[in-house]
Amino acid sequence: MVIDILMLLEKGIWFGFAALGFAVLFNVPQRTLLIIWLLGAVGGLTKLLLMQTNVPIVVATFAGASLIGILSVSAAHNKHAPPLVFSIPSVIPMIPGAFAYRMMLGLINLSGTAVSSPTYYQTLAETTSNGLKTMFILMALAAGVAIPMLISRKETIKKISRLPDTE
Amino acid sequence: MNGENIKKIKEVEEMLLDVGTLLMSSGASTGRVRITVNRIADALGYDAELLITSRSLMLTVAEEDSVNYSSSVRRTPPHGVNFKIVSGISRMSWRVIEEKLTIAQINLEIERLTSLPHYPRIIVLSTVALAGASFCRLFGGEGWELVVTFVATFFGLFIRQEAMKKRFNPYLSIVFASFAASLISGLSVKLGIGDSPEHAFATSVLFLIPGVPLINSLTDLIDGNTLNGIVRGVNGFTIAFAIALGLLFAMLVYGI
Numbered sequence: 001m002v003i004d005i006l007m008l009l010e011k012g013i014w015f016g017f018a019a020l021g022f023a024v025l026f027n028v029p030q031r032t033l034l035i036i037w038l039l040g041a042v043g044g045l046t047k048l049l050l051m052q053t054n055v056p057i058v059v060a061t062f063a064g065a066s067l068i069g070i071l072s073v074s075a076a077h078n079k080h081a082p083p084l085v086f087s088i089p090s091v092i093p094m095i096p097g098a099f100a101y102r103m104m105l106g107l108i109n110l111s112g113t114a115v116s117s118p119t120y121y122q123t124l125a126e127t128t129s130n131g132l133k134t135m136f137i138l139m140a141l142a143a144g145v146a147i148p149m150l151i152s153r154k155e156t157i158k159k160i161s162r163l164p165d166t167e
Numbered sequence: 168m169n170g171e172n173i174k175k176i177k178e179v180e181e182m183l184l185d186v187g188t189l190l191m192s193s194g195a196s197t198g199r200v201r202i203t204v205n206r207i208a209d210a211l212g213y214d215a216e217l218l219i220t221s222r223s224l225m226l227t228v229a230e231e232d233s234v235n236y237s238s239s240v241r242r243t244p245p246h247g248v249n250f251k252i253v254s255g256i257s258r259m260s261w262r263v264i265e266e267k268l269t270i271a272q273i274n275l276e277i278e279r280l281t282s283l284p285h286y287p288r289i290i291v292l293s294t295v296a297l298a299g300a301s302f303c304r305l306f307g308g309e310g311w312e313l314v315v316t317f318v319a320t321f322f323g324l325f326i327r328q329e330a331m332k333k334r335f336n337p338y339l340s341i342v343f344a345s346f347a348a349s350l351i352s353g354l355s356v357k358l359g360i361g362d363s364p365e366h367a368f369a370t371s372v373l374f375l376i377p378g379v380p381l382i383n384s385l386t387d388l389i390d391g392n393t394l395n396g397i398v399r400g401v402n403g404f405t406i407a408f409a410i411a412l413g414l415l416f417a418m419l420v421y422g423i
Contacts, residue, residue, distance in 0.1 A: 014301040021298020022378065025324075026194065027285050028250040044305075081254035082199065084382075088250075092378045093298075096307050101369040104411045108418075142385030150198075150389060 015044030018093035023110060028085050035075050043068040047094055058136045063102035065091050065144025072145075073152040083152065087145045097138040103130040172230065176237045178229045178270050179213055184241045185277050187217065187224045189257055193249035194379045198393040200224075203260045205274070210264045221398045245337070248379050255280040288328070295374050296321040302373045306368035315355040315364070322406035323348025327375070338409045345372045346415025353421045368423075372414055377406035 021039025023033055030036060047064035072086035079086075106127030113120050183204050184299065190200045197219050208215035208228065218225035222243055229236035259276050263269055268276070285291070299320030300313040327344035331337070352371035356364040380403035388396030417423075 011305060014304045018298045018301035018305065021301070021374070023250075023294045024286050024291050024294040025298075025374070026248045026379070028248045029197055029254050080258055081250075082257045084194075084196065084199075084251045084386075086253050088194075088379055091382070092376065093302070093305065095373070095376055095378065097302060097373045097376070098369060099405070099412075104291075104414065108415060122351075138381060139385065142382045145382055145390070146386040146389050149386065 008045060011048060011117070012041040012045045015093045016041035019090045022092045023089035028089065029079075029081055032075075032079055032081055032085055032121055035079060035121060036089050039068050039071055039086055039091055042071070043090055044093055057133065058140050061094055061096075061137050062144045064094060065141045066148065067144075069096075069145040069148035073148050076152075083149045084145075087149070091141050091145055094141055096134045099130045099134040099137065103127055103134055106130060144163035169364070172233075172235050173237065176228050176235055179208070180226060180237050180239055182270055182273055182277070183208060183215055183228060183370055184224060184226055184239060185274075186256055186260075187219070187226065188243045189225055189252055189277070189281070190239055191219065191224060191243045192246045193252040194250065194381045194383065196390065197395045198386070198390045199253075199257075206260045206341060207263050210260075210267075211270070219392075219395065221402070223307040223396060231281065247331075249285075251283055252280050255283070259371060292321050292324055295324050299371060299374050303366055303370040306366050306370055307363070308370065309362065310365060311355070311361035312367040315352055315360060315367040316371050319348040319351040319367065320374050323371065333419045338405055341409040342413045342416075343377055343407055345410045346374055346416050347413075348372050349376075349414045349417035350420065353417045353423060356423055357388070357421050372410050375406070375410045377403040380406065 018036040020037050028036065035164040043064040046067050046123065047057075047060045050060035050063055055063075068087050068090045069083070072083045072090065075086045076083040106123055109123050110120070110127060113123065154155075186207060187200050187204045190203060191197075195203075200219055201217055202215055204226070205215055212231055214229045214231055216227045216229075218288075220328070224243060225238070225240045227236055227238040256277075259268070259273065262276075263273060265307055286294075296317045300317040303313050303316040323344045326347040327340050330340035330343050335343070348371045349368060352364075352367045356368050357363065380399045384396050384399035384403055386396075387393070387399060390396075
């Protein structure tokens, strides 16, 4: 049990570093780096924990990305940077690289195999499954991040329209 | 029409076009570009209407309660993602409201933001390489596989930066980078370094994934900016295709 927890925490650290790399690549302000590391780790851990309790990967990813999305809106208020600065680098470690890679291999394989070959339908089924997982995980990531941003933006618009009255 | 007023409108127009095109090319979503430009225009007492596409920006600025207006189109510069600019302009737009910045002050701030340094190249290369190794670890890689992914990502990104500097087509630059990275990680598969070198091969190209276009694509689609959402999505898929092409070349070279 203790070892399980330690292994999970170790993965959290790697999630954080993966997020940090993309943060530097996207040239985020220095004051946001630590938060991005933390958000990446928290989001990734949420996904892993949910998957251990047999939640499907798409739903678990959506939950992790939504958590990142919500936290980055509050981080945006504290650190004075738009939410996307925090949320985009943080969710990138959850991108389904392995599924996308297997789908690509499958497609390459299919394009070179005859339909009459005995392995064709097996490959087709695996490729379809990997492709669908890739697509839905990507959509879950993007929706999880986008929805909290869109909800919070409504509030900032309200603040703007209130400003002239207070003057 | 008053010549002085028209001159003022032109100044505002130039500044707003700067703000809009900078935001667009730095990786802001369409909604954010529109909101920020309107926020600044409002604060200065002008009405702004925008037509935002991925490659250019069309803007009409009008004085409130007046017939004076001016329209202009500008191409969006093809710079890469830069969140320091997105964040800086967003902050500035609030200062325009709260501290009543003048147009000259705004232009100075834009100049300051665009001249802000990027992270040093060696830092970018090493942290992105570390991110690549992290990916490898997350997908179950161990020991030498992490080292291989680190090295492959480091050189892959180096190649991409060099190709962009030499003004190659951006998608072609990604093909080069993906090919270089998977050549290095593919070598470890060929030589059998580590227990499962496929992990290194699969994760060495992940630093190229089009995260910003894909997430902004969905943000735009949900926000109702359907056309821009589609454009960004297609851009993301083209990048994914370019990555796969580089990977495919490496597989052909090694016969994996």
